[in-house]
Amino acid sequence: MGSSPIVNITDPQYAELLLSNSTHISKGVVYSFVVPWLGDGLLTSKGAKWHRQRKLLTPAFHFKILESFMPIFFEKSKLLVKLLDKEADGKTTFNIFPYITHCTLDIITETAMGIQINAMSTKNNSYVDALYGACGEISNRMATGWLRSDFIFYNTSYGKRFLQYLSTLHGTTNRVVNERKDLRKKQNSNNEQIEDEFGRRKQKAFLDILIDVSEDGTVLTNEQIREEVDTFMFEGHDTTTASISWTLFLLGLHHDVQEQVYQEINDVLQNDKPLEFNNLSDLKYLERVLKESLRMYPSVPTISRTTSADIRIDDYIIPKGSSVAMHIFDFHRNPKYFPQPTKFDPDRFLPENSKDRHPYAFIPFSAGPRNCIGQKFALMEEKIILSYILKNYKVTSTQTVDNVNPVVELILRPHEGLFVTLEKRK
Template identity: 45%
Template sequence: MAVVLGGYTVALLGVSFFIVVITYITYQLLSRHLHKWFQMKPIPEIGGTFPIIGNALQFKTNARDFFCQIVDYTREFQNTPLLKIWIGPIPFLILFHAETIETVLNNPVHMDKAYAYKFLHPWLGTGLLTSTGLKWRQRRKMLTPTFHFSILTEFLEVMNEQAEVLVEKLEKEVGKGPFNCFNHITLCALDIICETAMGKKIYAQSNYDSEYVQSVYKMSEIIIRRQRMPWFWPDFIYNYFGDGWEHNKRLKILHSFTSNVIYERAEYISYNESDSESDQGIRRRAFLDMLLKTTDEDGNKLSHQDIQEEVDTFMFRGHDTTAAAMNWAIHLLGSHPEVQRKVQQELQEVFGASDRPINTEDLKKLKYLECVVKESLRLFPSVPFFARSICEDCHINGFKVPKGANAIILPYALHRDPRYFPEPEEFRPERFLPENSVGRHPYAYIPFSAGLRNCIGQRFAIMEEKVVLASILRYFNIEACQKRDELRPLGELILRPEKGIWIKLERRKPQTAPY
């Protein structure tokens, strides 16, 4: 009897201890939650907020519908300097005015990425996109020289070659009626980033079924889905009830591919360094080659893990964003024949009847085409929103914002501010001519973010877009087959059209085509 009672007492103590622990954790969460809630109460919010889960139940699970919700909120609260929502117990401020965005992006204190970026860590580690604090500062300093313009020009050969492959594929679509060009453009961008970032040809334009290619796209879908659903944020719930198994499967494929490429490239470089002219053994330089030789202030080289973080980041951010931008630009050019004719006139002045590759001097002369690229990014920024963590108590437009809150910056809404872009839904490349840009707020247009954490690869992206778009327009006339309201943008990690970009092509100069 004593043994039974003793066992009962131990069990009761165990249950009591468990209840105390859960109560303490709940109290801590609630106290922090309530503390922030009271501090941020004066900030306008969308309403319908519940304890712990916040506004999560109000949000649509479909990516497009969710994005449209957020954009609709910015229209509803257009004259409100900032807007508050809760995703789970975490407060987010939605910023879509240049003045409030500058407060965050121009302050070196608020450099950390928001909580939702932690779901990128299994894939990208803490590379340049996701790292914070000292590591980010050191890594940015180390990597900046690899994006110098003189080095970027070495990648023009790759861009021209892959653009030529794309032109040959598009030639087969001439005269066949409407087709979806989205994958054609995206696979071209993927081939470009693979060869320039890793020195590895994957022939994505002819081998779309590649396991690596499929995993890049699948992983992006998995991550954005988890970011919208706070009940899947705890790892153990995600692994048992969410996409944990598929996530880990794709992660293994991605990491195995890049790890093997890094190892092979390092061996190849090491072998060729025995030659007095060490770089002659490598036909072309890649970002990876420079990463393998990069050292910090103390002369230490990056580790294999460090390099893999950056290579995976280049692959993730270096092709999808540029591909999306080019696709949106193609739709806009196909919808505005008068703009297309101006671009082709500029191309005629630069190239005449020649079919030669594009060089750096040509790129400098293609000023109107660059305006087209910029205006396309205004209407359809490749990254429709991004987030920062507020790292210390601050005031934004007179409202107190506590440390630990998150700020969602929404370029898609920001770029439609009529104060800086009159008739914002109109496609007008002339907005970006130098004389028309004078006096515009520096944070009114941020397709590559802004401030200290602006995109390190923006010059690479603009160069690639100009090369590929120029290559297409030298040989084809484009006719868009969708109206603007039929595009139905999906606001995921990248802004995509829900059903692709449908166009018709007409051959311009068959006698000078390179096939």
């Protein structure tokens, strides 16, 4: 890349050398483009600081906390199904991607910050616009060689726009952190519980958990809390949107698989029983479908590291300080591990078919100590949203694998969107 050499790895056995230990945890240079937004949050930090943060944040993803988010997942999924109703005449072709994005944005904003932005029900929202805008500028910068220099970038209209978006994003998160702290102080001094408009005890957001562990700024300052919340916002909506959308695309092409998923959902939710936390693990076939979709279209197709020591890969020495890109997309389509890699076959993930596979052959959430901290959250959210959609509608894709055009814009995104028709289930 210009004057900077990059080592590209496409076989998972070599990625294991980098990912399985804590030595090489410093991220590649491209991550520096998100630092003005996310600062030293969990995704971008390194060394001892990262170790400390990871230990501090791991309890926030405990299954008890995730379980407490279920009502939010349900409420947003229900609204999504309602909004999709107007498209569901079996004939209208429409792009489902923005619907899913707005739904996951509503979910992550409420679970991370405890506020409602109503991306699904309102059109103009400065926070949502700034979030899209900032992601667009970062992705454009990554793809455009001459914008990589800070000096050039910040002197162009791209860089200036980016700073405006950041000012809205940081302004919102800072305000929410401060308001939340004040509210908690007030309620604690009055011995009150935080309640919502229905008088229910309001559910703790990730932000509350961060405030709990912050010990009044001695362990985490307001700025550090802001960085972690911004990191969840960044990592936690586009990734799940892509995964849900690609899954719908593949199910819309493979109606036989979709019917099996539909059957499973009906079996688990007999007599219109509502979905519960405990039922999620019964949706085993849906889980295999999700994995196979993440195999073919991993939301994060490439990750990179800067090596902290020399590494030997077969006959080569990769010197300390090298940039190494690990192409998850290629691992997942390597015929050595996945024969006929372009074939959509969820049964690849039956236990008997996966047991002898290389442990790094399928790593949509990365692997090793720096893997995705949000993967359980993501799978839960995806299962719930997909169950709601598929229980109510039969999906048909109007694009094919050949013309859907996946592009890397921070995540693996369908360039023109994902076009489907929906037919109401009886």
